[in-house]
Amino acid sequence: MSPDQKTASDRNAAAPEPKRNMGRPVPRYDARLKVTGEARYPADEPLNNVAHGVLVTSDIARGRLTRLDLSEAQAIPGVIEILTHENADGLHRLEFGNGTATSISPLTDTRIWHDGQIVALVLADSFEAAREAAYRVKAEYEAEKPSAGFGAPGTETVLAKDAVKSHKEDPAAGDLEAALRSSPVTIDVEYSTPTQHHNPIELFSTTCFWTGDRLTVYEPSQFVYGFRENVAKQLGIDPEKVRVVSRFIGGAFGSKGPMTPRTGIVALASRRIGRPVRCVVSRAQCFTTATYRAETRHHIRMGATPDGKITGFGHEGWEITSRPDSYVVAGTDTTARLYGYGAVWTRVNMVKADRNTPGYMRSPPETPYVFALESAMDELAVALKMDPVELRRINDTMTEPIGGKPYTSRSLMECYDAAAEAFGWSKRDPAVGAMRDGDWLIGWGCATAVYPTNMGAGAARVRLTADGTARVQTAAHEIGTGAYTVIGQMAAERLGVPVEAVVVELGDTELPPAPVAGGSNTTATVCSTVLTACDAIRGKLFHAAASAKDGPFAGRDPATLDLRDGGVTAGGDAGGPTEKLADVFGRMGTGAIEEYAEWMPEGVPPDSLRKLYNGSSTLKGGSKGDKMMYAFGAEFVEVRINARTREIRVPRIVGTFAAGRIMNTRTARSQLMGGMIWGISSALHEKTEIDRRAARYVNKNISEYLVPVNADIEQLEVILVPEEDKAVNPAGVKGLGELGNVGTAAAIAAAVYHATGKRIRDLPIRIDDLISA
Ligand code: MOS
Numbered sequence: 001m002s003p004d005q006k007t008a009s010d011r012n013a014a015a016p017e018p019k020r021n022m023g024r025p026v027p028r029y030d031a032r033l034k035v036t037g038e039a040r041y042p043a044d045e046p047l048n049n050v051a052h053g054v055l056v057t058s059d060i061a062r063g064r065l066t067r068l069d070l071s072e073a074q075a076i077p078g079v080i081e082i083l084t085h086e087n088a089d090g091l092h093r094l095e096f097g098n099g100t101a102t103s104i105s106p107l108t109d110t111r112i113w114h115d116g117q118i119v120a121l122v123l124a125d126s127f128e129a130a131r132e133a134a135y136r137v138k139a140e141y142e143a144e145k146p147s148a149g150f151g152a153p154g155t156e157t158v159l160a161k162d163a164v165k166s167h168k169e170d171p172a173a174g175d176l177e178a179a180l181r182s183s184p185v186t187i188d189v190e191y192s193t194p195t196q197h198h199n200p201i202e203l204f205s206t207t208c209f210w211t212g213d214r215l216t217v218y219e220p221s222q223f224v225y226g227f228r229e230n231v232a233k234q235l236g237i238d239p240e241k242v243r244v245v246s247r248f249i250g251g252a253f254g255s256k257g258p259m260t261p262r263t264g265i266v267a268l269a270s271r272r273i274g275r276p277v278r279c280v281v282s283r284a285q286c287f288t289t290a291t292y293r294a295e296t297r298h299h300i301r302m303g304a305t306p307d308g309k310i311t312g313f314g315h316e317g318w319e320i321t322s323r324p325d326s327y328v329v330a331g332t333d334t335t336a337r338l339y340g341y342g343a344v345w346t347r348v349n350m351v352k353a354d355r356n357t358p359g360y361m362r363s364p365p366e367t368p369y370v371f372a373l374e375s376a377m378d379e380l381a382v383a384l385k386m387d388p389v390e391l392r393r394i395n396d397t398m399t400e401p402i403g404g405k406p407y408t409s410r411s412l413m414e415c416y417d418a419a420a421e422a423f424g425w426s427k428r429d430p431a432v433g434a435m436r437d438g439d440w441l442i443g444w445g446c447a448t449a450v451y452p453t454n455m456g457a458g459a460a461r462v463r464l465t466a467d468g469t470a471r472v473q474t475a476a477h478e479i480g481t482g483a484y485t486v487i488g489q490m491a492a493e494r495l496g497v498p499v500e501a502v503v504v505e506l507g508d509t510e511l512p513p514a515p516v517a518g519g520s521n522t523t524a525t526v527c528s529t530v531l532t533a534c535d536a537i538r539g540k541l542f543h544a545a546a547s548a549k550d551g552p553f554a555g556r557d558p559a560t561l562d563l564r565d566g567g568v569t570a571g572g573d574a575g576g577p578t579e580k581l582a583d584v585f586g587r588m589g590t591g592a593i594e595e596y597a598e599w600m601p602e603g604v605p606p607d608s609l610r611k612l613y614n615g616s617s618t619l620k621g622g623s624k625g626d627k628m629m630y631a632f633g634a635e636f637v638e639v640r641i642n643a644r645t646r647e648i649r650v651p652r653i654v655g656t657f658a659a660g661r662i663m664n665t666r667t668a669r670s671q672l673m674g675g676m677i678w679g680i681s682s683a684l685h686e687k688t689e690i691d692r693r694a695a696r697y698v699n700k701n702i703s704e705y706l707v708p709v710n711a712d713i714e715q716l717e718v719i720l721v722p723e724e725d726k727a728v729n730p731a732g733v734k735g736l737g738e739l740g741n742v743g744t745a746a747a748i749a750a751a752v753y754h755a756t757g758k759r760i761r762d763l764p765i766r767i768d769d770l771i772s773a
Contacts, residue, residue, distance in 0.1 A: 016665040020722040021732070025666030026499055029484035030248070039248045042218035043205040043280050050207075051080055053266055053279030054130040056120035056137045057288060058112050061146035061695035062354040065110040065119055069138035073122060076136065078129035083121040083269045085110055091268055092236050094261055096325040098616055099226030099516070101258040101291050102357035103324050105234075107265055112141065113323055114356040115696040116288020118262065121269055123277060146354035146695035149195075149295060149320050157318070160348035163326040167348060171336035171402045174343030176301070179312030183303025187379050191300065191761045193368040193745075194687040195320075196293040198361055199702055202250025203283065204290050206266040209276035214241045215267055221246040221507075222257040223516035224475050228509045229615025234264030235271075239615065246507040252479040254360030255290045257518045262289055284700040291359025292688065294320040294327070298372035308386050308394040313341040317369060318349045322357040326350055331369025333623050334630075338373065338450060340397030354695045360518060362678060363451055363738035367745075371682075374447035374746030375761065378753065388446055388750065389416050389425065400628050407628040408727040411658035412448060415634040415721050419446070419656040422719055423636040432757040440640040440649075443755025447746035449633030449657065452622025453734040455601035456515030457608040458525045462491060462533035463594040464541075466585035468566040470495050471503045472533075476514035476526045478506055481737050482667030483522050489663055490527040490731065494534035496563030512596065515617035520735025523663055524621075525599070527731035533597035538563055540595075544588045545579065551587060552577035601729060627727065631734040633657035635676065635743050639751040646770040650680050650748065651714045658723035660734035669718045672740035676716060679744020681708050684764050 015025035033039035058065070070082050088107040096103035106118035120137050124130035147154035160167045180186055200220075207218040215237070221227045224244040232239035249256060262281070270277040281289055301314035315335050321327045332346035361367070381388040393416070398407050420426070428444045429435055435442035460474035472491045478484050484504045492499040505511060515525055542558035545551055545568050553561060553570055562569050568584055570576035585591065598609050603625040605611075608618050621629045638652040655676050662668045685706040689698040699705045718740075726732055745763055752770070753759045760769050 014666060014669065016669055016720060018665050019720065021724045022662040022720060022722065023489055023664045026485055026489055026664055028482055028667065029488050029504060030478065041202055041248050041250050042220050042246055043207055043278060045207055045218045047207065047209060047276040050276045050278050051123045051125065051273060052127040052130045053269060053277050054122050054134040055118050055279065055281060055285055055289065056122060056134045056139070057116045057285055058119050058139065058141070059115070060112055060141045060143045061115040063112050063141050063143040065112060065139060066142050067140040068120060072136040072138070073133040076124070076129050076133040078125040079133045080123045080125065081269065081273050082137065083107065083265065083272070084119070088265070088268060090236060091264060092234050094230065094234055096357065099223060099258055100230050101260045101359050102322065104322065104357065105261050114288065114354060116285060116356065118265065118289060121265055121279065123269055123273055148690050148692040148695035149353050149355065150297060150318065150351060152353065152692065156352040158326070158350045158352065160328045160330055160350055163350065164328050167328060167330040170346045170348060171332055172345050173402050176312045176314050176343040176345035179343040180301060180303045183311045184306055185383050186301065186303045187376060187383055188301045189376060189379060189761060191298040191372040191375055193296045193371060193763045195295045195690065196361060196686050197287050197688050197705065198253040198255040199286065199705065199707070200251025200253060200255060204262070204281040204286055205279060206263050207278040208267050208270050210271050216243045216245065217263065217267060218245050219263060220249040220252065220256045222249070222252050222477050222479060222518055223617070224507060224509045225513045225612065225615040226516060227259045227263060230259040231263045231267055234261065235267060244509045246477060249477060249479045253362045254364060254518065257360050257516055258291070260290055283702065287688065287697050287700040288356050291357060293361035293364070294358035296368040298369070300372055300376040302376055302380050304380055304384060306384065308384055308391050310339060310341045310395050312343040314345045315373065316347045318351055320353055320355060320358065321350045322355050323352050325357040327358050329365040331365030334366055334450060334452065335369045335373040337400035337402055337623055337628065338448070339395040341395070341401050344401055363742050366451055366742040367682065370448070370450060370742050371745045371763065374743050375749050378445065378746065378750040379759065387430065389420055392416060392448060400623065405626060405628050407630065409660070409723055409725040410630065410632060411721055411723045412632040415632055415656040415658055418719055418721055419634040419636045419654050422717060423654045425636060432754060439643050441643055441755040443639045443641070443751035443753065444636070445747045445750025445754055446634060446636045447743035447750065449635055449655065449739050449743040451520060451631050451735070451739040451742055453524060453629035453631060453728050454519035454521040454619040454621040455525045455729055456521055456617045456619045457598070457600040457604055457612045458514045458529040459512035459596065459598045460526065460529045460533050461512050461594060461596045462530060462537060463592050464495050464537050465592040466582050468497050468581050469501045470497055472530055473505045473511045474514045474526055474529065475508055475511040476506050476522050477517035479517050481522070481671055482664060485667055486523050486663035487526050487530055490530050491534055494531055494563070495537065497566055513612045515612065515619065519619045520737040521619055524729050524731060524733040524735050527663065527733055528729045529597055529599040531730050532599045533595045536595040536597060537593045540593055541568060541584055545584055548587050552579050629728050629734070631657065631659035631736055631739050633739055635679070635747045637747045637751050639748060639755055641752065641755045641770060646767045648684055648752070648765065648767065653680065654717045654719065655740060656719040656721050657736060657739055658721040659736040659739065660723055660725040660728055661732040662720055663733060665720060668720060668736060671737045672718045673716055675738070675740020676744055677708055677713055678741040680713065680748065682741065682763060683745035683748035687764050
């Protein structure tokens with residue numbers, strides 16, 4: 001064991017000591033609720049007389065439903081009703097893309113677009129009866145030959161820029177072909193990444209009931225306002241009559257961001273039978289009734305001078321999507337700008353197949369596209385006989401090469417240096433296979449982590465009471481990241497009360513709207529909004545304190561006052577006068593001050609707030625504005641590959657990350673750690689297998705869909721690198737929930753090459769890849 005390994009476990013404490021511009025590792029607001037099982041996830045909401053719904057899904061991928069025989073199913077005792085396309089009256093079709101996962105609208109017609117499409121919903125008094133009946137629904141189809149994915153006959157390839165509003169242009173600069181022709185060192189390589197499914201522990205579920213013409217939906221949702229709008233559309237009712245509640249979410253990763261048509265189907269069923277309905281989707285059905293990460297392909301070309309200056313970068317990507325919907329991630333927006341390349345040329349293609357519509361999955365664009373770029377960077381470093389860290393340093397830039405826009409802050413090389421130091425990189429022998437330890441071939445590799453700083457318009461209500469307690473209300477979402485905790489910390493800090501005195505309410509359309517919990521924007525957006533509300537409260541208090549002739553602050557400039565330790569203070573640390581909140585409120589003759597604040601990041605359209613109330617959120621940040629806003633990191637891994645069996649282990653991984661202000665070192669570390677574990681998973685474990693003849697997923701369960709377990713993760717170290725960035729937003733926060741899993745797979749692929757000399761360009765990397773010649 002090297003000295004680095006010995007100290008890693010000490011540094012791995014769950015509550016890292018805050019450094020500059022970092023908040024305390026306050027324990028999670030909801031920790032006790034969660035470990036005692038008291039936290040109510042949407043399907044846990046107790047309801048009287050609830051009927052249970054079970055979905056019936058198609059077992060063909062393309063064609064038409066010709067007949068449904070329900071007689072056997074209806075004969076099961078306890079069955080109440082079976083909803084099909086023949087009786088789902090009043091179900092409207094959904095459009096794709098405004099907070100909806102797909103335009104494929106089951107039960108509105110007989111067309112089958114993909115394997116596992118919903119064809120019926122069985123309702124019964126018990127879950128068991130509903131499931132039994134669902135098995136006995138007999139569906140007949142007129143099947144057509146499906147196209148499963150890349151390379152299958154019958155797919156259609158479309159340029160993303162022609163079909164997708166969010167990707168109107170493929171980033172490019174200069175003349176790539178000329179740059180490559182004149183570059184002494186070039187590489188020209190292809191990569192691929194597989195289909196992946198989110199598999200949150202909490203299954204997808206919809207629980208709902210009607211009170212007259214008013215609908216309440218309990219569903220794990222990353223965007224309750226969006227769900228409200230879209231379920232109302234699907235049912236043709238007024239969104240004002242719908243309430244969506246999602247107080248806790250047991251993992252989402254993007255899969256619970258856009259609404260799927262299941263929600264309206266369950267709501268319609270509940271209205272039809274006049275009873276509350278709970279529908280929890282089976283694990284297998286989760287693979288086809290929600291979204292997934294589509295498989296991608298990449299063609300990368302790079303040129304460089306012998307001293308390592310990159311002269312040109314070309315990145316063409318292909319992504320699978322469904323027949324009717326143009327879902328695309330287009331990670332070239334990030335890869336085209338990551339380094340100071342000379343010329344850049346990019347293009348993104350969509351390949352339409354007979355599959356369900358893919359969707360967001362943790363760092364949707366960066367995970368596959370940065371895998372390709374960072375793998376190519378390692379290949380280029382090898383071609384140049386250069387240290388891969390130095391190659392990044394030489395091409396580091398504060399100005400992106402497409403539009404010449406400056407980064408607001410960029411601590412990439414600080415992260416590399418901190419990670420290299422902690423990992424012991426200087427001891428690396430760069431020769432392939434040179435670091436063998438007995439039967440184990442050792443490889444060391446590294447890669448960049450990068451994620452855009454996104455923000456959206458938001459609203460929040462904050463109340464400060466005379467007794468020094470506070471309440472924060474906003475319809476943001478706790479998807480496991482620590483949202484309750486960091487939002488409470490921000491209010492406590494600005495109001496000068498202990499964090500324990502702050503109640504935080506989230507996840508309910510009865511609260512002021514907040515954006516989708518996507519693009520890692522929640523902490524930046526909501527903390528900025530809550531800060532705005534708190535500052536309004538401070539303003540009122542300070543004005544009252546300064547204008548009270550008999551008070552200790554009479555005649556002072558309100559701008560010099562502060563809220564601390566449950567009171568108003570003047571003179572900062574110098575120890576001026578103080579007054580308890582109760583006294584200030586008492587003199588004001590008021591019991592509480594409540595402020596409703598709206599906040600918008602710079603550069604979003606002026607109607608963003610208005611649209612937010614109507615369930616649509618526009619995120620800004622990353623490369624979208626006048627300035628580049630990104631969080632960065634560096635990940636270093638050691639792999640050990642058994643020389644005889646080719647078993648692949650990752651005994652050690654170090655990740656360093658800089659993301660502006662860190663609100664809470666505990667929750668930040670937890671997110672980054674989870675991300676790195678997912679990165680290892682992407683590199684070595686995860687892949688949804690497709691039967692190419694039938695276009696059906698084969699391993700629709702979590703025994704055959706591999707994810708890492710504790711034994712797969714040995715030493716994992718997260719190091720938070722201090723960074724200050726006042727330009728990104730008032731809170732100074734860059735989101736980091738989707739930062740940790742970017743780059744990991746490339747670092748592992750680089751380490752596998754270093755150990756074995758085999759460059760694996762198709763994920764996941766498996767033992768088989770290292771056995772074959
Ligand atoms: Mo995240 S994939 O943006 O929910």
